Amino acid sequence: IVVARANAHVRYPARFQLVAAMNPCRCGLGGAGRGACGKAPRCQRDYQNRISGPMFDRIDLTVETPPVTAADMALPPPAEGTAEASARVLAARAMQEDRLRAAGIDPDTARDQAVNARASGETLDRFATPDDAGRALLMRAGAAGGLTARGWTRTLRLARTIADLDGYDGVLRRHIAEALVYRRTTVGPQGDFERQPVRPEAPAY
Numbered sequence: 001i002v003v004a005r006a007n008a009h010v011r012y013p014a015r016f017q018l019v020a021a022m023n024p025c026r027c028g029l030g031g032a033g034r035g036a037c038g039k040a041p042r043c044q045r046d047y048q049n050r051i052s053g054p055m056f057d058r059i060d061l062t063v064e065t066p067p068v069t070a071a072d073m074a075l076p077p078p079a080e081g082t083a084e085a086s087a088r089v090l091a092a093r094a095m096q097e098d099r100l101r102a103a104g105i106d107p108d109t110a111r112d113q114a115v116n117a118r119a120s121g122e123t124l125d126r127f128a129t130p131d132d133a134g135r136a137l138l139m140r141a142g143a144a145g146g147l148t149a150r151g152w153t154r155t156l157r158l159a160r161t162i163a164d165l166d167g168y169d170g171v172l173r174r175h176i177a178e179a180l181v182y183r184r185t186t187v188g189p190q191g192d193f194e195r196q197p198v199r200p201e202a203p204a205y
Contacts, residue, residue: 015118018059024048060154062184092164099127099169116161124153128160133173141180155179 001014024030025043037043056062080088093115100110103126113119119128130138138155141147147155156171159179163171 020059022048022051024064056184057148057150059184060158061182063182088165091167092161095164095167103127116157116164119157119160121153124156124160128156128171130156130159130171130176131173134159134171134176137173137176137180146180146183151183155183158182 001012003010003012025037025040025047027037027043029037030040030044030047096116097110097114100113100123105113105123113123116128129135138147138152141155142152155176156179159171159175162178163169163175166175168175
């Protein structure tokens with residue numbers, strides 16, 4: 001990032017990963033079922049609007065998690081543990097590196113863009129273009145006001161990563177659909193383009 005002050009320009013490194021958490025509303029009980037916030041959804045909307053839209057637009061992934069109950073503590077562990085998830089991530093990263101190498105991209109550029117998070121717009125155009133159904137879904141999301149130009153690019157970047165985690169060379173509609181689910185728009189019902197279960201067991205399109 002370049003900061004300009006008076007007659008001087010200073011360049012600072014700005015490649016970082018932001019991980020943050022927040023309560024759904026002031027009391028922390030928004031959408032919690034029994035004992036839920038009595039002022040929802042207005043309380044949630046007012047509280048979350050303290051973070052500007054442009055700031056949220058720069059966050060690639062947002063996930064709402066329900067509160068953990070005592071009954072949840074007795075449930076068996078998830079089917080995919082940390083080791084399995086880690087192996088899938090490593091396989092996806094290897095897939096990304098192999099893709100750039102096979103395309104004959106300059107080694108220095110390939111090394112700098114070894115993960116999708118660092119991929120340039122040109123690289124995304126080459127390797128993250130969705131199928132026709134996926135593009136139609138993305139267009140519908142944009143027309144519904146759920147995407148800015150920045151959000152469009154970030155959705156493609158995320159969909160490319162989801163496809164890699166699934167082991168797919170191409171970006172399908174279901175990958176676009178899952179990426180859109182992670183884009184925060186407003187508190188309340190999601191748009192029709194987002195109403196799809198996350199990570200279906202088999203391709204639906």
